[in-house]
Amino acid sequence: MLDNLTQRLAKVVKTMRGEARLTESNTAEMLREVRLALLEADVALPAVREFIAKVKEKALGEEVIGSLTPGQALVGVVQRELASLMGADLGPEASQLNFATQPPAIILMAGLQGAGKTTTVGKLAKYLRETTKKKVLTVSADVYRPAAIGQLETVTGQAGADFFPSQATDKPVDIALAALDYAKKHHHEVLIVDTAGRLGIDQAMMDEIRAVHAAIKPIETLFVVDAMLGQDAINTAKAFSDALPLTGVVLTKLDGDSRGGAALSVRHITGKPIKFAGVAEKLDGLEAFDPSRMANRILGMGDILALVEEARKGVDMAAAEGLANKIKGGGKFDLNDFKAQLSQMKKMGGLTSLLDKLPAQMQAAAGNANMDQAEKQVRRMEGIINSMTPQERAKPELIKATRKRRIAAGAGVQVQEVNRMLSQFEQMQSMMKKLKGGGMMKMMRNMKGMLPGGMR
Incomplete structure (x- = not known):
């Protein structure tokens, strides 16, 4: 996600941090690098100009110049202004959906064909069902x-929400009113x-969506945009x-875009908050957008909070407690337990998703590892x-030996692969033995303490 921008800015941030004294010349050089990085990432020129002007003003102000570590203070300014560019200045409530209306709260999704609107409707339905426990209908x-x-009916069913059927012969306004x-x-x-x-903006399209909006009066009108559109976005x-009187933006395909300029431009152009970001193709691949945390990720500082949230969603704490009790009671860690651990990791988005949320230094340390190959290895195991x-x-x-040959044939792999998997299992089994004396329960309690609100 936003790889090129993150790599460029992470280098600049490292240089900034090392500066013991900030002068107009070294500050100008750093800002030039930041400006180039943003323009290369397809960020709109007006947004870049405003951002650089604000950072420059604060960089030469007392807060930075008077700091004992001016380089680090400047990094803080860049982080805050980057977050502000993406909507942090609108306040935390701005990125929340508004349900303060007589039910049902109507959410109208608008955008070009191919932006991922229909899939996003399914993702949003699933998100609302799981996070707010609301009864959701899609149409x-x-x-x-x-x-x-048919596509919407399928994704709605997968999301566990209700679907209102419509016909291609019906008028859009009539469909919306009937669903309401x-x-x-x-x-x-x-x-x-x-x-x-x-496929492009035309008058008929805008007239139609305006008519639907006027008929149902939605409390939320979300503009769905493909992050890979770049300047077209x-x-x-x-x-x-x-x-339309938009209330927010949903960025899709953010995981597939190494530049990510749309993420930084759309809020500036529309003046509306980014409310959600599509970060994976799966139905649970929708995240509430947090400008400050996204700024951290873009600057290579990682998003540890997101990692903890992934753990909270993906880790089955009851199963983990059960495994801890089994080991503590003298039970052996077996291959069923090993497979369960692999499944837990997949629920947290896999290795690539986890790596994306780590700070740049840790990503660089793992940079030599082929993540795609590692993901394949997990599936093979x-x-x-x-x-x-x-x-x-x-x-x-x-x-x-004979069983290994049969297992290898059944899995479509070489016997060496089976041996390698068993070796990795034995390493894990050995680690579990060390946790036998109550160490694992202590580890699980520590994990609980890290999670927001705890996990009882």
């Missing part, structure tokens, strides 16, 4: 794109309306902002364990 008012209605009536009668708390996109954002009998998983010591 498609896209009567132009073949299979759009249904939502009221069936006590839905949220109605998400997916609208038609076009700016023109699109302006057109939608002029046509799961396949090998799946090829074993229940008895072999419970008693790995039974696995000798």
